[in-house]
Amino acid sequence: MTAFWPLFVGGVVPAILWGITAIFQKQSAVSGVGSSAYLIAFGLTLAVAGGISALIWRPAPWTAEGIGFAATAGFCFALGTGLISFALFAYGVPVSKLAPIWSCNVLVTLAVGAVFLGEAAEVDIMKLSAGTLLIIGGAILVSKA
Numbered sequence: 052m053t054a055f056w057p058l059f060v061g062g063v064v065p066a067i068l069w070g071i072t073a074i075f076q077k078q079s080a081v082s083g084v085g086s087s088a089y090l091i092a093f094g095l096t097l098a099v100a101g102g103i104s105a106l107i108w109r110p111a112p113w114t115a116e117g118i119g120f121a122a123t124a125g126f127c128f129a130l131g132t133g134l135i136s137f138a139l140f141a142y143g144v145p146v147s148k149l150a151p152i153w154s155c156n157v158l159v160t161l162a163v164g165a166v167f168l169g170e171a172a173e174v175d176i177m178k179l180s181a182g183t184l185l186i187i188g189g190a191i192l193v194s195k196a
Contacts, residue, residue, distance in 0.1 A: 070150075073135075073146050073149075073150050074146065076089065076132075076135065076136060076139060076146070077139050077145075077146040079092075079136070080136060080139035080140040081139075084140070085136070085137075085140050086133045086134075086136040086137045086140060087133075089132075089133075089136045089140075090129055090132065090133050090136070093132065094129070131153070135149060135153060147193075147196075148194050149194075150193075151189065151190040151191075151193035151194045152190055152194055154186075154190065155186055155187065155190050157186065158183060158186060158187075161174070161179065161183075
């Protein structure tokens with residue numbers, strides 16, 4: 052398998068789907084759905100998708116440690132998603148202004164991965180620095196467009 056497919060399946064397709072998700076999140080807020088109802092509907096959909104994927108994909112062990120990490124990731128995702136939904140609903144912020152800012156999450160992932168997961172040795176500092184400047188500059192430009 053070439054390097055293309057893992058990056059396409061795990062990177063390009065999710066980026067497209069998350070971009071579409073933001074549009075539906077905005078439409079949900081415009082339709083009068085607050086953060087709590089949004090998170091409930093979103094969470095139930097995730098639970099159903101998890102159940103279906105458990106039936107389709109190969110079985111994997113359910114370890115306490117793994118479930119704890121998954122729950123922590125879910126908590127962080129729910130809090131971030133809830134705050135986005137709140138800003139869209141309560142303040143009427145255009146999704147096109149918020150998306151470039153929250154898309155800087157890659158910088159947090161890179162920093163945490165480098166420091167806590169020992170992935171710093173795999174990173175080219177010059178490319179990382181240039182990419183960071185481009186991400187931040189792009190977020191500023193797009194959010195002010």
